[in-house]
Amino acid sequence: MNEILAWLPAELAALPRYVVALAIGLLMGLERERNPAAKAGLRTFALTALLGVLAAHLATTLEEHWLIAAGLLLVGAMMIAAYLRDPQPEGDPGTTTVAALMLCYGLGVLVWHAEIQLAVMLGIAATMLLYFKPELxxxxxxxxxxxxxxxxxxxxLSLIILPLVPNRDYGPYGALNPYQIWWMVVLIAGVGLAGYAALRLVGQQRGAVIxxxxxxxxxxxxxxxxFSRHARASSAMLPVAVIVIVLANLMVLVRLGVLTAVLAPGVLPHLLPVIGGGLLIGGFGAAYGVYRLQPQGEMPTLDMGNPTELRTALGFGLMYAGVLLASAWLADWLGTRGLYAVALVSGLTDVDAITLSSLRLFNLDRLPVAAVVNVVVIATLANLLFKSALALFVGGRQLARHAAAGMGALGLGLIVSWAIMRGFSAL
Structure with missing residues (x-):
């Protein structure tokens, strides 16, 4: 924008802002033009956006800032009067169009005050909200x-509790930061909520793979x-249960990759080849299982708990803090061997806590990147072993034999890629 302004004469320096506002108005108006019930369409929205820029321009030049508020009131009153004069047969008061037009005016004002990127983003978001009305x-x-x-x-969890938590280091080794601990709780709850929402949107009858x-x-x-319970209850559910269990455990690696990318991007180049190897070989194993077992039939209901329940969040936060403190203490006392012992034990039931703890120690410069990768591999292998035992005791030997083969392929991929990376680092 500054480059364009430099090439324009002084009297036309404000022209690009009017052009941007006009584009935003045309975009929003184009969507409203498709709605026959709307009292404002393409031209009205475009003119309203230009009015917003003009009102802000005049208010700045004349130092009469009340002009902006007056323009907003006039736009709102104009649309309300239009709907009162000619109400819709179905009784729609037209509040959506009124709000959209007033927002369009406000975006024009925002453009004048050089918040162009924000105005464009809000204009696109508003248009999407208008367009996807049936889906919403x-x-x-x-x-x-x-x-x-x-x-x-x-x-x-994220908007009320997180801002109130103190962002200071406490405890031995300065390892316990309440803000960081709760941020981990929010992150894990957010990932779980995203999966839960996706599961609800696509439904539970879309196939074993999804x-x-x-x-x-x-x-x-x-x-x-x-699904171990489903396989024990009905032998016909065995193929479906195997595929669902193996793919669910493949997604553990995807979760770990996402968490690492968000929290410690410096670890990702070292961890990604190991995760990629596990996904590659484990994915081949899962694909072979789908081909051989041919899961068919109606999907049973997957009863998931609320991923954002406060009690669950507090439990994870306490577990994460405990693992973090134990990791810092054992790493200081026994070196990385003590940390590996924590990874082996805690990874049996939960991979996230030890992974997040090791990433936190890495960010505090208390753990080298190679040790972080080792911790993730150990914890993941321990977790796969625990899941295989769970499938055996709950689902029976036949389920465990197939599920352990798929999870074994995943573990083999992790070990092979980890060994290759170790070999390369030793050269």
Whole structure:
């Protein structure tokens, strides 16, 4: 924008801002033009956006800032009067169009004050909200009380509790930072909520592959336990259960990759080849299982707990803090061997806590990157061993034989890629 302004005469220096506002108005108006019930269309929205820039321009030049508020009131009053004069037959008050037009005016004002990128982003977001009205209405109508509760609880975790938590290091080794601990809780709850929402949107009758992938995003342990029970209850469910369990545990590696990319990007180049090897060989194993077992039939319901429940969040936060403190203490006392012992024990039931703890220690310069990779590999292998035992004791020997083969392929991929990376680093 500054480059364009430099080439224009002084009297036309404001022209690019009017052009941007006009583009935003045309974009929003184009969507409203498709709606026959709307009292404002392409031209009205375009003119309103230009009015917003003009009002802000005059208010700045004349130092009369009340002009902006007056323009907003006139736009709102104009649209309300139009709907009162000619109400819709179906009784629609037209509040959406009124709000959209007033927003368009405000975006024009924002453009004048050089917030161009923000204005464009908001204009696109508003157009999407207007365009996807049927889909949004369908989602809201299909939301259960439990779904809404999950969203509200996540909002409490992330928008109310997180800003209030102190961002200071406490405890031995300065390892316990309440803000960082709760941020990990929010991150894990957010990943779980995303998987839960995707599972609710696509439904649970879309096939074993989708169910396994989305179930792994929410909770691989819960998915393994649920389908082990289904396999024991009905032998016909064995092929479906095997595929869902293996794919859910493949998604553990995807989760770890995402968490690492968000929290410690410096670790990702060292960890990604190891994760990629596990996904590659484990994916081949899962594909072979789909081909051989041919899962068919109606999908059973995967009963998932609320991923944002406050009690669950507090439990994970306490476990993460405990693992973090134990990791810092043992790493200082026994070196990396003590940390590997923590990874082996804690990884049996949960990979996230030890992974997040090791990433935290890396960010504090208390753990080398090679040790972080080793911790993730050990914890993941321990977790796969635990899931195989779970499948055996809950689902029976036949399920365990097939599921352990798929998870064994995943573990083999991890070990092989880890060994190759170790070899390269030693050269």
């Amino acid at each position: 209405r369908g989602w809201s109508q299909h939301m259960t009380r439990r779904d809404l509760l999950s969203v509200l609880q996540f909002a409490v 169910l396994g992938l989305l179930g792994g995003l929410v909770s691989s342990t819960a998915t393994t336990l649920a």
